[in-house]
Amino acid sequence: MKQTAESIKDRFLKLGIDVPEEDIESRLDELITKFKVPSNEAQRSVTNYFLKKYSIPKNEFYARQAEPQLTKITDILENGQWANMKVKVIQLWENTHESISQVGLLGDETGIIKFTKWQNTELPDLEQGESYLLRNIVIDEYNGKFQVKLNRTSSVEKLAEAVDVAGGDFTPAARESELMNIADLKEDNQWATIRGKIVQLWENSHEAIEQAGLIGDETGVIKFTNWASSELPDMEEGKSYLLKNIVVNEWNGRFQVKLNRASSIEELDEDIEVGTSTFTYFGALVDIQTGSGLIKRCPECKRALVKGACAEHGKVKGEYDLRIKAVMDSGTSTQDALINRELTEELAGISLDSAIAMAADALDPGVVLDRLKHELVGRYYTVTGHKLDRYILVESIAPRVSLDGELLEEMLVDLGVE
Amino acid sequence: MAGFFREVARRVFAQELKDSNLTSRDESDQYAPQYLLTPTGAKVNRIFLVGTLIEKEDIGTDSEYWRGRVSDPTGSFLVYAGQYQPEAAQFLAECELPAFVAVVGKTSTYTTDDGNVLTSIRPESIQPVDELTRDLWVLDTAKQTLERINAFEKQEEPNAKLAKEHYTTDSAFYRSMVQKALESLRENV
Numbered sequence: 179m180k181q182t183a184e185s186i187k188d189r190f191l192k193l194g195i196d197v198p199e200e201d202i203e204s205r206l207d208e209l210i211t212k213f214k215v216p217s218n219e220a221q222r223s224v225t226n227y228f229l230k231k232y233s234i235p236k237n238e239f240y241a242r243q244a245e246p247q248l249t250k251i252t253d254i255l256e257n258g259q260w261a262n263m264k265v266k267v268i269q270l271w272e273n274t275h276e277s278i279s280q281v282g283l284l285g286d287e288t289g290i291i292k293f294t295k296w297q298n299t300e301l302p303d304l305e306q307g308e309s310y311l312l313r314n315i316v317i318d319e320y321n322g323k324f325q326v327k328l329n330r331t332s333s334v335e336k337l338a339e340a341v342d343v344a345g346g347d348f349t350p351a352a353r354e355s356e357l358m359n360i361a362d363l364k365e366d367n368q369w370a371t372i373r374g375k376i377v378q379l380w381e382n383s384h385e386a387i388e389q390a391g392l393i394g395d396e397t398g399v400i401k402f403t404n405w406a407s408s409e410l411p412d413m414e415e416g417k418s419y420l421l422k423n424i425v426v427n428e429w430n431g432r433f434q435v436k437l438n439r440a441s442s443i444e445e446l447d448e449d450i451e452v453g454t455s456t457f458t459y460f461g462a463l464v465d466i467q468t469g470s471g472l473i474k475r476c477p478e479c480k481r482a483l484v485k486g487a488c489a490e491h492g493k494v495k496g497e498y499d500l501r502i503k504a505v506m507d508s509g510t511s512t513q514d515a516l517i518n519r520e521l522t523e524e525l526a527g528i529s530l531d532s533a534i535a536m537a538a539d540a541l542d543p544g545v546v547l548d549r550l551k552h553e554l555v556g557r558y559y560t561v562t563g564h565k566l567d568r569y570i571l572v573e574s575i576a577p578r579v580s581l582d583g584e585l586l587e588e589m590l591v592d593l594g595v596e
Numbered sequence: 597m598a599g600f601f602r603e604v605a606r607r608v609f610a611q612e613l614k615d616s617n618l619t620s621r622d623e624s625d626q627y628a629p630q631y632l633l634t635p636t637g638a639k640v641n642r643i644f645l646v647g648t649l650i651e652k653e654d655i656g657t658d659s660e661y662w663r664g665r666v667s668d669p670t671g672s673f674l675v676y677a678g679q680y681q682p683e684a685a686q687f688l689a690e691c692e693l694p695a696f697v698a699v700v701g702k703t704s705t706y707t708t709d710d711g712n713v714l715t716s717i718r719p720e721s722i723q724p725v726d727e728l729t730r731d732l733w734v735l736d737t738a739k740q741t742l743e744r745i746n747a748f749e750k751q752e753e754p755n756a757k758l759a760k761e762h763y764t765t766d767s768a769f770y771r772s773m774v775q776k777a778l779e780s781l782r783e784n785v
Contacts (some may be wrong), residue, residue: 404749462644462733464605464700465721507644509607509740556646556698558732581731586781589738591777 179204182221186228195232202228215498235338243505251289254326254403261326265291266309266341268439269407274366274429280304283439284312284326285343290440292325292425301334306407309341310334321354323369355423361397361453363435366428372435374400375418375450389413393421393435394452401434408439420444457570460560460578461508470502471547472533502550503569506561515561515570525575526553605644605700607737608634610671611773613643617713618762619705632703632715636744636770637759643717645673646698646725646733652688662688664722666697669734669777674716675699684719691724698725698733699773734781745770 183202190197202224209220229236249261268290270282280295280303293315295301304310313333315326328334355369363370377399379391388406394401404410413419422442424435437443469482474486474496483496502517502525523529528549528585530537537543563573608616612634622628629641650672651665661678662685677684684701691697701719708714744766748756759765 291635312713462605462736464642464644505602507605509644509736512602512603512604551721552723556644556700556725557729558736578732579728579780581735583730585739586735587776589742590775590778590782592742593771593778595775595779 179203179210179217182206182217183510186221186225189225190228190232193234194235195228197228197232210300216264233500236335251284251286251291253288254291254324255318259317259469260314261317262311262313263315263326264309264337264341266343267304267306268343269405270304270306271425271436271438274427282306285341285439287342292323293328294325295328296330297491298328299328299332301328301332304334309337309339311337320367329330330399360393360395360400361399363426363433365426366433370424370435371420371422372424373418373420373446373450374414375452376413377452379413379415391415393419395450396453397459398453402433402437403539404437408437408441410437410441410443413443413445418446418448418450420446427492431454456562456573457565458560458562459506459508459513459570460558461506461513462556462558463504463554464507464512464556465505466547466551467503467505468547470504471500471550472537472543473501475499480596498530498534500528500533502545502554504554506559513561513570514568515563515572515575516566517561517572517575521572521575522550526550543580603629603642605642606638606640607645607733607740608638608640608643609737609741609773609777610645610647610666610668610673612636612638612670612741612770613640613673613703613715614671615763616640616715617705618758624702625647630704632705633759633762633765635754635759635765636767637748637753637756638744639755640703640753642700642720643703644698644700644733645737646696646730647673648730649688649691649693649695649697652691652693654689660685660689664688664697666699668737669780670773673699674714675701675720675722676716677719681719684722687722696725696727696730698723699730731781734777738778738781741770741774745774 183199183206186202187197187199193461205219205224209215209223210217228234247262249263254339259267263286265284265286268283268285270280273281277297278294279297279299282293283290312328314331315328318325318327355371358370358372360372360374364521372395374393374395377392377394379389386406388408389412391402393402417571421437423440424437427434429434474483475481476483476491476494477497478491478494479488481488481490486496487493500519500522501523504515504517506513506515519530526549533546536545558578559575561570561572561575563570603626616632616634618633619630620633621630628741631639633639645666645668647666647668649664650667653663654660655663656678659679661676664675666673666675677688699717699719700721701717704716704718706714706716747753748759748765749767751757
């Protein structure tokens with residue numbers, strides 16, 4: 179114990195502080211003897227106590243002991259490389275995955291890089307705007323972009339001195355992301371550059387959000403979020419922009435894009451035409467799924483009720499509605515289609531009122547579903563509408579009314595028939 | 597939606613289904629679907645067909661077990677519905693013959709004592725339809741069968757290779773089957 183006390187004293191002496199050895203010893207003794215703390219733990223605890231007492235920043239004390247080899251962001255070249263870095267947390271992103279504890283951007287004098295801190299690392303949370311020394315982090319390459327990951331062996335040490343960060347619009351040149359069609363943004367955490375027109379700006383619900391809305395190109399429309407912390411200029415509805423280095427994010431099966439500190443916004447002179455992204459599917463209607471027919475909806479949120487209860491608002495007095503969740507099948511693919519009340523009424527020749535009457539008569543709303551199946555299943559239809567997740571929201575549905583004679587003749591010619 | 601996808605309902609003429617006897621399933625998974633490989637290389641689990649219901653019979657001993665025969669221009673399909681297909685069984689019990697019907701169901705096979713493999717369909721749904729729908733199905737199935745035959749002749753896909761190996765398929769035979777089906781349509785136009 180004497181030895182331990184001396185080594186603590188020595189280290190403080192190097193910082194120009196003479197800590198009385200009796201003080202060190204009595205504290206160590208209390209921990210080790212009275213409270214059965216292992217000696218190395220006790221040593222650390224006592225050291226920290228005196229660091230606090232003399233107001234010495236911990237990182238300064240430990241940093242002096244062993245200055246790690248530091249890597250600058252632009253020097254990151256190799257996937258799988260381990261590194262120590264002094265960085266500033268430029269931005270923390272909203273984190274969508276439960277196994278991730280924090281995700282965002284780090285920067286130093288040379289560049290900006292994305293980082294991920296896993297939930298199971300049990301490291302302290304990083305704060306936006308603070309600088310840190312990160313030890314034992316791993317470089318990872320994904321889609322041609324580098325990122326760093328904090329893992330179980332990593333350590334995080336807050337620095338008193340802020341790390342200088344290259345200008346806000348700085349993007350590592352070698353890592354500019356690929357220009358993509360909005361319809362092709364289908365991968366979570368993918369970096370991309372898109373060009374599109376601001377279709378709609380939404381009312382801003384959160385102070386951390388600078389702007390949110392919809393941006394579209396010829397292939398489709400996607401939600402975007404521009405965080406206030408990204409310090410990017412505002413965009414105007416109806417104007418077209420080039421958004422570089424944005425990140426695709428999946429939430430509840432839907433994709434959106436987020437602008438971050440590494441992103442840039444460039445106004446374009448052209449007027450991009452936004453694709454309506456309507457989708458047409460021809461096939462046989464092979465199934466009508468449960469939850470179709472006469473249903474009840476929550477009067478507040480319009481969700482379909484399950485056993486008379488709304489997932490959000492609980493037991494409510496439902497409002498009747500008619501709808502069909504149909505499965506279309508072309509023989510090579512299947513497509514789910516949602517058919518609303520208006521189209522259902524037209525297609526099956528039943529009004530909502532007559533459906534309610536049918537159900538009341540039979541004391542069973544299932545008769546409406548049976549009737550719909552009877553009228554529709556097994557027939558060929560062309561449906562048109564917008565795609566939402568796995569569904570087409572059907573805007574028009576038309577039965578095939580005649581045989582395609584041309585196709586018939588074409589095939590017969592192919593077969594060598596006169 | 598990882599892990600789950602809906603099996604596509606394949607379009608196969610009765611003749612081709614009757615000629616099929618090669619089944620496969622992932623043995624490591626007891627819930628894995630069973631597929632029937634047809635001579636032109638269709639891998640069928642679910643099937644969609646429209647034809648004429650020409651016979652029906654309750655062959656059940658204790659409970660009702662209905663067998664229906666549905667014909668298309670090339671032959672006929674056998675459809676079996678019992679207590680686990682209540683809607684289809686009820687339809688077969690009540691319907692009048694003959695009738696145009698659309699059937700969605702799963703293929704199944706039965707090996708007889710002398711080693712013959714009989715194919716049949718366990719219906720998920722049987723609904724009455726009109727004549728036009730029946731003609732549309734014949735055209736649809738002709739088109740998809742021809743596309744399969746063309747792909748089969750290229751011998752590029754594993755299913756085509758496997759079908760060739762197992763059945764030593766004569767594609768000309770199935771071309772003439774499609775032709776027969778199409779010609780029957782032309783008479784109706």
